[in-house]
Amino acid sequence: MHASAPHSQATAAERPVPQALLDALAQRFGTQYSTALAVREQHGRDEGSIQAPPPAAVVFAESTQDVQDAVRLAAQYSVPVIPYGAGSSLEGHLLAVQGGISIDVGRMNRVLSIDAEDLTVTVQPGITRKQLNDAIKDTGLFFPIDPGADASIGGMAATRASGTNAVRYGTMRENVLALELVTASGESIRTGTRAKKSSAGYDLTRLIVGSEGTLGIITEVTVRLFPLPEAVSAAVCSFPSIEAAVRTVIQTIQLGVPIARCELIDAHSVRAVNRHSKLSLREEPMLLMEFHGSPASVQEQAETVQDIAQEFGGNAFEWASTPEERTRLWTARHNAYFAAMQSRPGCKAITTDACVPISRLADCLLDSVAEADASGLPYFLVGHVGDGNFHFGYLIDPAIPEERERAERLNHQLVARALRLAGTCTGEHGVGIHKMGFLRDEAGDGAIAMMRAIKQALDPQNILNPGKIFH
Numbered sequence: 014m015h016a017s018a019p020h021s022q023a024t025a026a027e028r029p030v031p032q033a034l035l036d037a038l039a040q041r042f043g044t045q046y047s048t049a050l051a052v053r054e055q056h057g058r059d060e061g062s063i064q065a066p067p068p069a070a071v072v073f074a075e076s077t078q079d080v081q082d083a084v085r086l087a088a089q090y091s092v093p094v095i096p097y098g099a100g101s102s103l104e105g106h107l108l109a110v111q112g113g114i115s116i117d118v119g120r121m122n123r124v125l126s127i128d129a130e131d132l133t134v135t136v137q138p139g140i141t142r143k144q145l146n147d148a149i150k151d152t153g154l155f156f157p158i159d160p161g162a163d164a165s166i167g168g169m170a171a172t173r174a175s176g177t178n179a180v181r182y183g184t185m186r187e188n189v190l191a192l193e194l195v196t197a198s199g200e201s202i203r204t205g206t207r208a209k210k211s212s213a214g215y216d217l218t219r220l221i222v223g224s225e226g227t228l229g230i231i232t233e234v235t236v237r238l239f240p241l242p243e244a245v246s247a248a249v250c251s252f253p254s255i256e257a258a259v260r261t262v263i264q265t266i267q268l269g270v271p272i273a274r275c276e277l278i279d280a281h282s283v284r285a286v287n288r289h290s291k292l293s294l295r296e297e298p299m300l301l302m303e304f305h306g307s308p309a310s311v312q313e314q315a316e317t318v319q320d321i322a323q324e325f326g327g328n329a330f331e332w333a334s335t336p337e338e339r340t341r342l343w344t345a346r347h348n349a350y351f352a353a354m355q356s357r358p359g360c361k362a363i364t365t366d367a368c369v370p371i372s373r374l375a376d377c378l379l380d381s382v383a384e385a386d387a388s389g390l391p392y393f394l395v396g397h398v399g400d401g402n403f404h405f406g407y408l409i410d411p412a413i414p415e416e417r418e419r420a421e422r423l424n425h426q427l428v429a430r431a432l433r434l435a436g437t438c439t440g441e442h443g444v445g446i447h448k449m450g451f452l453r454d455e456a457g458d459g460a461i462a463m464m465r466a467i468k469q470a471l472d473p474q475n476i477l478n479p480g481k482i483f484h
Contacts, residue, residue, distance in 0.1 A: 027112040030069040034090045038070060038114070041082055045073040056095075056115040060162070060350075061103040062361040062411070063446055068095060068109040075120045077193065077201055077232040083116050084230065084476075085199035091474045096226040098165030099141060102172065103364055104445025106225050110480040116230060118167055124148045125233065133190060133207050135235040138167020154238040157182035160441065161347040167231045172443035173223030177346070180266075180399030181273040181305065182239060184441070189222050193233035197472040207235055220467070225443055226478035228471050242273075242305035246315060247333040247342055250302070250322050251295040255279060255382055255394075257325040258298045259375045262398045264321050266371050270314050274303035275399030279382075282349050282393040289352030290345040295328070300398075301346055303339070346395070353393040353406055360391075360408040363420035367431035368402040368440030377434050378403060381427045388419055402440035429454070444482045452483065 039046050047053070048070045057067030072083045087094045093113030100107065109115065121137035122144060128134065129152045136145060141163045145156050158169060160176035168174075170192070175184035182188070191205030205211070205218035221229055252258040255277070262275055278286070278299045287294055302318065304311045319330055333339045345352075354362060369377045378396075385392045385405065396403025405427060407420035428438045428451050438444075438451035453461055461483050468475070 027066065027110075028092060030092050030112055030114070031090050034086060034092055034114075035070055037086050038072060038083065041086065042072055042079070045075065045079070047071050047073075053115070055100070056097050056107070056117060057109055059100055059102045059105065059107050061105055061445075061447065062363060063105040063108060065105070065108040065110050066112070068113055068115040071097075071115045071117055073117050073120055077195065080116060080118070080195045080230050080232055081199045081201055083114065084195050084197070087114055087476055088197065088199060088474060091476060093476050093479050094230070095478050096167070096171070096230045098139060098168030098171075099163065101162035101164045102168065102445065103442050104439075104447040106172065106443060106445040106478070106481060108446065110446065113476070113479075118230075118232070119165070121232065122165075127152060128207065129154060129238075131207060132238045132240075133235055134238055135191075135207075135233060136166055138170075138231045138234060139165050141165050142169065149238065152238075153241055155241050156188075156236060157239055158185055158188060158236075161350070166234050166236065170222050170231055170234050171224065171226050173441070175397070175400075175402070175441045177274045177276060177343070177397055179397060179402070179441075180275055181271060185236075186219065186222055188237045189218060189234060190237060191233075191235035192218055192221055192231055194221060194229035194231050196229050197474065197477050201232065202229075203233075205235070223443070225445065225481050227468060227481055228477060230477070244308040244311045245273075245303065245305055245339065246311050247274075247301070247303045247339045248315065248330040249294065249299055249333070249342065250319075250330050251297040251299050251328045252322075253297070253326045255298045256375060256379055257327065258300050259378055259398060261300065261318070261322045261325045261327060263371055263374060264324075265318050266399060268317065268321075270317050271306070272302060272314060272318065272399055273305040274301070275397070276301040276346055277394070277396040277398040277403065278346065278349065279394035281391070282353060282395050285352040285356045285393060286345045286349055289348055289355055290341075292341075292345055297328075300327075301342060303343075349393065349395050350406065353408065357391055357408045357410075359410070361411045362406040362408055363417065363424055364404060364406045364442070365424050365427055366402065366404045366440050366442045367428055367436055367438060368400070369431050369434045369436030371401045373434040373436065374398060374401050374403075377427075377430055377436065380430060381405065381423075384423055384426055388423055390416065390419055390423070397440075400440075401436070446481060449481075449483055
């Protein structure tokens with residue numbers, strides 16, 4: 014396997030930021046501009062473990078014109094620009110590895126139009142998924158993509174995010190219809206329309222979704238909405254082993270049960286979640302499931318899955334039927350990462366998010382669990398296993414280099430296994446810095462060369478979030 018990028022410290026040739034550019038930005042943006050160290054440091058780190066120097070300055074964009082002006086000024090001096098949304102990424106996407114200016118779009122957080130009859134909404138990139146759902150709650154519709162963190166919609170589009178609902182509703186790839194973006198020259202262009210399908214030219218929307226800010230800075234997003242289901246029911250079910258839980262999931266999906274969410278939580282994670290969220294869940298491998306539809310269809314789905322679970326030794330379902338109970342359960346699941354981090358104070362997490370075809374899920378997971386157990390490192394395992402996606406987090410002491418090396422070795426072995434089983438190195442986090450070597454293993458030199466050619470054509474000065482996805 015190719016060596017991946019450095020993990021503890023991002024290293025790349027840092028480009029100087031001329032004082033003339035800083036002066037020009039200060040003059041143009043006034044109070045929307047900062048070079049304060051605390052502000053720069055906040056915009057120079059994400060939720061991952063990679064470290065890099067902070068950007069030279071931060072521009073707080075409030076309009077598409079602001080983004081255009083900032084990019085045009087940076088382009089005059091060939092200085093990198095790095096888009097910043099909510100800062101919740103895990104793979105170093107927003108780090109200024111070659112220096113440059115951070116463009117924070119968090120203030121661009123308005124809903125621009127709600128087209129309820131067409132089941133679409135157009136928003137600015139800084140709005141978060143929770144803010145969006147709050148804004149449309151009176152329409153009877155909702156936006157289902159739920160990566161756990163309260164990420165910005167622009168960032169979710171840029172990283173092709175998904176999350177717990179993807180098994181039923183798809184990922185950002187399927188749910189972004191149109192974009193407005195600012196190119197490397199500072200031009201504003203639009204891709205796609207609100208129509209559900211099109212055969213008009215290159216699919217630029219799909220090219221930008223998942224490009225991690227390396228081809229343009231997103232300034233508007235049009236996404237699909239879905240009717241709120243008539244009935245929703247959630248349940249937890251404990252199992253004697255991870256294998257039993259995974260076999261239940263595989264059979265559920267292969268039978269075509271339209272389950273909305275299906276999350277695996279290992280015993281380590283359940284233990285951490287219980288402490289963090291003050292719950293009393295059985296500290297065994299567990300599936301957390303949710304069913305959407307009419308009352309009759311929800312009941313039918315639930316009964317089918319209960320029958321399957323019993324075949325594999327699943328304990329009696331515990332139901333969470335009220336919105337408050339469901340919210341508590343899903344909040345606990347979404348806090349699993351932070352709960353695990355608290356279980357080893359001062360630790361860092363080396364995370365991965367491989368995804369494999371559902372038929373190979375048991376093979377990939379069980380071998381990876383065996384390796385993690387043998388390593389002696391504390392770890393946690395959670396997964397959106399309904400679509401074959403899972404996350405390991407290896408908890409390391411950052412002061413012990415050998416622990417980081419062991420965790421990275423486990424990560425490499427897991428990704429190599431996923432690729433052998435026709436899977437991918439990242440189901441939803443994106444490549445960023447951490448997975449550049451893995452992407453080469455997955456895609457091959459020819460595909461990387463094509464990506465590099467696209468990048469060169471659209472960003473000849475290499476100023477849009479350089480040092481990400483590939484070298």
